Amino acid sequence: MRDSAERAVPAQTWMGRRVLVTGAGGFIGSHLTLRLVEEGAEVTAFVRYNSNGSAGHLDSLPADVRSRIRVIAGDIREQSSVRQALMGMDTVFHLAALISIPYSYVDPEAVANTNIMGTLNVLIAARDAGTGCVVHTSTSEVYGTALYVPIDEDHPLQGQSPYSASKIGADKLAESFHRAFGLPVVTVRPFNTYGPRQSTRAVIPTVITQALTGECVRLGSLAPVRDFTFVEDTARGFLAAAASPRCQGEVVNLGTGTGVTVQEMVELVFDITGKRLPVIEETKRIRPEKSEVMQLICDNRRARRLAGWTPRVELEQGLRQTVEWFCNHQPLTHRARTYAI
Numbered sequence: 176m177r178d179s180a181e182r183a184v185p186a187q188t189w190m191g192r193r194v195l196v197t198g199a200g201g202f203i204g205s206h207l208t209l210r211l212v213e214e215g216a217e218v219t220a221f222v223r224y225n226s227n228g229s230a231g232h233l234d235s236l237p238a239d240v241r242s243r244i245r246v247i248a249g250d251i252r253e254q255s256s257v258r259q260a261l262m263g264m265d266t267v268f269h270l271a272a273l274i275s276i277p278y279s280y281v282d283p284e285a286v287a288n289t290n291i292m293g294t295l296n297v298l299i300a301a302r303d304a305g306t307g308c309v310v311h312t313s314t315s316e317v318y319g320t321a322l323y324v325p326i327d328e329d330h331p332l333q334g335q336s337p338y339s340a341s342k343i344g345a346d347k348l349a350e351s352f353h354r355a356f357g358l359p360v361v362t363v364r365p366f367n368t369y370g371p372r373q374s375t376r377a378v379i380p381t382v383i384t385q386a387l388t389g390e391c392v393r394l395g396s397l398a399p400v401r402d403f404t405f406v407e408d409t410a411r412g413f414l415a416a417a418a419s420p421r422c423q424g425e426v427v428n429l430g431t432g433t434g435v436t437v438q439e440m441v442e443l444v445f446d447i448t449g450k451r452l453p454v455i456e457e458t459k460r461i462r463p464e465k466s467e468v469m470q471l472i473c474d475n476r477r478a479r480r481l482a483g484w485t486p487r488v489e490l491e492q493g494l495r496q497t498v499e500w501f502c503n504h505q506p507l508t509h510r511a512r513t514y515a516i
Contacts (some may be wrong), residue, residue: 181263189414190215195264197251197297198271199244200231201363202373203312204247205267207410209236212243221260221271224248232372246479251293254300261300266417269297270312275376276338276462283337290341291348293422298360308359310417311349315366315402315430315471317323324434325474327427330366335466346426353424361422363413366473368432370406370493371500378437379403379494383501391453395460397438400428400470402430405493408486415482422481430473431486443491448500 198204199220208451211218220353221232228247248254251271261267272290273279279286295313300311318326319333334340352358369379378394378401385392416422435443437452445451461467478484488496 188215191217193217193219193265194261194268195219195221195261195266195341196268197257197260197293198268198269198312199246199276200229200233201270202232202370203368203406203409203423204268204270205232205236205372206370206406207235207270207413208244209240210407210410210414212240217245219245219247219260219264221247221249221251221257223271224250233328234342235372251296252288254296257293257296258300258303261297261304264304264306266308266310267297267306268310268413268417269294269300269325272312272342274314274338276336277376279336279338279341280463280466282456283341286337287341287344290338291344294345294348298348298358302352302356302358306359308361308423309349309361309415310413311345311362313346313362313364314339314425315364315428315473316468317343317346317364318468318471319422320468321470321472324470324472325432326428326472327474328428328477335468336462339468359423361416361424361425362430363416364426365409365412366402366404366428366471368404368409370497373406373497379440379444379497381499382441383448383498386444386448386450386452387498387501389452391455393455393457393460394437394441394468395456395462397441397454397456398436399468400434400436400472401440402432402434402471402473403440403490403493404430404473404486405488405496408488411487412478412482413486415484416478419482425477425481427478427482428473428475429478429484430475431490432475433490434470434472435490440490440494443494444498447491447495
């Protein structure tokens with residue numbers, strides 16, 4: 176039986192609604208796009224232009240799904256590209272971003288330009304086009320190391336990496352466009368989403384691929400606590416936030432409300448894969464001391480109350496699905512021993 180808060184919010188049909196997803200070729204974006212197609216939306220996917228014509232993870236979707244997606248290639252940093260893609264849209268899900276924390280140490284300028292200016296381009300285009308709703312994607316990283324747990328949306332924001340600082344800037348732009356121009360914006364903050372199709376840049380795919388193919392597992396710090404949320408739950412959260420007028424102008428956390436250490440997650444993966452390997456902490460994988468975020472646990476009561484959203488997939492269940500996916504996509508494990516930033 177569904178949670179009573181979830182029943183309290185009427186479901187919105189997406190049938191025939193014109194929807195733009197920026198960053199649609201990415202991990203969460205591809206799952207969200209698939210869900211929207213399944214629910215009957217007319218989906219336009221905005222992906223970053225590349226010379227080989229790849230649409231990222233959208234290329235791996237079933238042919239009947241892929242045929243129902245209009246793909247536009249461009250650059251989120253170019254306002255003309257964004258304006259063209261956004262014309263005539265009822266709802267915009269803005270996920271396009273440079274998301275790697277390690278890469279933000281290497282090239283903070285690229286991360287800031289993409290995440291801040293890209294978001295500004297979406298907001299300006301949506302304001303000028305009279306778009307019905309913009310769902311802006313934030314991240315739990317904006318909270319930094321928790322001052323209290325679980326973390327609610329009123330927790331102070333702390334820029335502990337160039338990536339998190341860029342997302343704080345983007346979040347504040349979204350807030351300002353709602354306040355200054357009345358743009359119907361909701362900001363969603365996913366907590367450590369994982370699942371099939373995620374790259375080995377993230378910790379769970381890193382552990383899984385090394386466990387499946389290696390003789391040891393090399394990681395950074397094992398002590399941080401994370402609220403791992405299955406990608407299908409996160410995608411449902413985006414749709415629920417977009418569908419609820421009560422979410423407009425609000426920030427909404429999406430997480431399970433349960434935290435586990437990286438070490439505990441590794442042990443679960445070992446149990447599922449049947450492997451028991453040495454775990455080696457590598458210095459190059461450890462964040463700078465004042466940049467490491469030690470504890471992220473979500474307070475999801477606002478999502479329950481305003482959007483009727485509750486997580487459904489337990490960590491072990493989600494990990495089993497993720498491990499199964501990687502087992503069936505062995506070519507993707509060829510970089511298991513490479514530290515991907």
